[in-house]
Amino acid sequence: MTDYCLHRTAEAMTIPFTISLASRQQPAASLKQAFARACRQIQQELKRLESDYSAFLPDSLVSRFAQGEERILLASPEFQQVYAAALLAREETDGAFDPYFAGKFDPTGLVKGWAIQKCFASLLLPLASFPEVAGLCINGGGDLHAWTRDGFRWKVGIEDPKQPDQLLAIYDLASQACASSGFAHRGQHVTLSGPADLSQVTVLAPSLTFADIWATAGLAMGETAFKRQIAAKRLSGLYAAKDGRLVLFKEGELHYVQKA
16 A cells, blocks of 8 residues: 655646655655656756747747748757647547647647656656655646556546536546546637537547547547547547536447436
């Protein structure tokens, strides 16, 4: 049984990011120091990624590229990765994930998940070298990436979009990612490619970038098209329909729960 957890909060992209470590025993001073150092580095890296990839900052790489500075694509290998991932996401989702807004490149739908995954892998996961560490996690605005061992699980609650103080489900997550996309907090921020009949989509996957893309695409394409993709891609997660139904799916198979 895990008895100790360390938590720190980093602020970036207008939201708090919670960085967590679970330990099987009282963390030694060396582990606490390593965790604090990792959290500072994650804060710095999230700020850097925001300054480079936010479509809301006029001097970001994304904004400058959208304004016609195409040389950025050749000058920055990291920008090339984001650009390629966004175009691939559009292709994989049959256009439901759209990396363009009003004709300009805008990868907002994948940047947060990609940033969390990047920071997790390079800055937080190295703490797994401490044998007492049982779990590591970064959670930002409903998107999280986790790692566990020795049977430890992170409990993750999925918020009800109609009643934010209530939960639709609670997942016990091992080494995997979870992403949610919905209209409750951010309004109509997704360009719809189908009917607006879903209010929230949550996807579980090994990769947070993958989960983030499909949560956004599912919300955009609507229930009928998303059900086909759930089966084709063997997706796991849940979605809330605007008529009140809650639909859980695991590895491509659907399970319907009718809310009272």
